[in-house]
Amino acid sequence: MKVVLPGGTGHLGQLLSRAFTAGGHDVVVLSRRVRDLGPGVRCVAWDGRSAGAWTAEIDGSDVVVNLAGRTVNCRYTEANLREMRNSRVDSARVVGGAIERASRPPRVWLQMSTATIYAHRFDAPNDEATGLIGGGEPDAPAYWADSVGIAKDWEREQEVANTPGTRKVALRTSMVMSPEPGGAFAMLLRMARLGLGGPIAGGAQYLSWIHDEDLIRAIDLLIARDDLSGPVNLAAPNPLSHRNFMREVRAAWGVRFGLPATRWMAEIGAFALRSDTELLFKSRRVVPGKLREAGFAFRFPDWRGAVADLVRRVRNPSSLPVR
DSSP, X not given: OEEEEETTTSHHHXXXXXXXXXXXXXXXEEESSOOOOOTXXXXXXXXXXXXXXXXXXXXXXXXXXXXXXXXXXXXXXXXXXXXXXXXXXXXXXXXXXXXXXXXXXXXXXXXXXXXXXXXXXXXXXXXXXXXXXXXXOTTSOTTHHHHHHHHHHHHHHHHHSOOTTSEEEEEEEOEEEOXXXXXXXXXXXXXXXXTOOSOBTTSOSEEOEEEHHHHHHHHXXXXXXXXXOEEEEEOOSOOEEHHHHHHHHHHHHTOOOOOOBOHHHHHHHHHHTTOOTHHHHXXXXXXXXXXXXTTOOOSOOSHHHHHHHHXXXXXXXXXXXXX
16 A cells, blocks of 8 residues: 655654555655655655645555644744644645545554643543543643644644545644654653653643554554544553653663652753653553554553563664664
8 A cells, every 4th residue: 555654754754664664555654854764665755734746645555644744842932833733734734634535545544643632630541432631630730731722723623624535633642752863762761871861840730651562553444444433542551650660661670779859850851951840740641442442453452562672672783774
């Protein structure tokens, strides 16, 4: 089949490109900068905002997985939030428009979204049916509602697209754990190895995650199953507190101690790294309701087994793909 990946040059796009090409599929990545992305992958120019020659790649394709959007790993200034919103909403709008106008539209459109859409909470997990959408939680900073608003607008663009011949799925994705450089796990492991992998601000906040192999397998399922549509949580079934999450990282690598960080220490660190503390402090307790109902069997349902596999792959570089 032919798979089109708008915004597919990042960490997640590279994971999916390799998986699709390994499966014998044709892969086209839409990018603002045309470059060589390796065997079996074509890179086609687009600006993420307007229709162009790239729309011919959508017409006649089988699957579109839209990954486009500015990174959230930044300071949440007004300018950055505007760029985060525009890059997501505009790309979803133009992809939807290309599908609407296609004479042979793809059979499925997977649209990246985020588990951050759910409320900051400790009391119960969020699945697709009963989860609480965030914004305005009394125990959360008011500006966290901006991230939720961006996520809602992002999903709304897919919802309103008039694509009756194309099934639509919104991928509410948790933190993807992969051993490769550039991903979240590489950063967390580096902190643990430096002795900085202790709990942050007490460490009670939940962290939702998914192993990269389960992510790819879940996306394969969503492509194959015509009965699955709408929001789908891409998250392992057992989220855990930041404190326990980092304890398992340290144990897997053999680090005996992790320096804890108070809230003000984390604020200073985030400022120095030009990031935002919402990424550290928000409690994301998200579980995969629809995937479990569909009978999806996670290879890595628990973090202890997942982190052991990731550390093994980090320690054995030959098991990582050549870049």
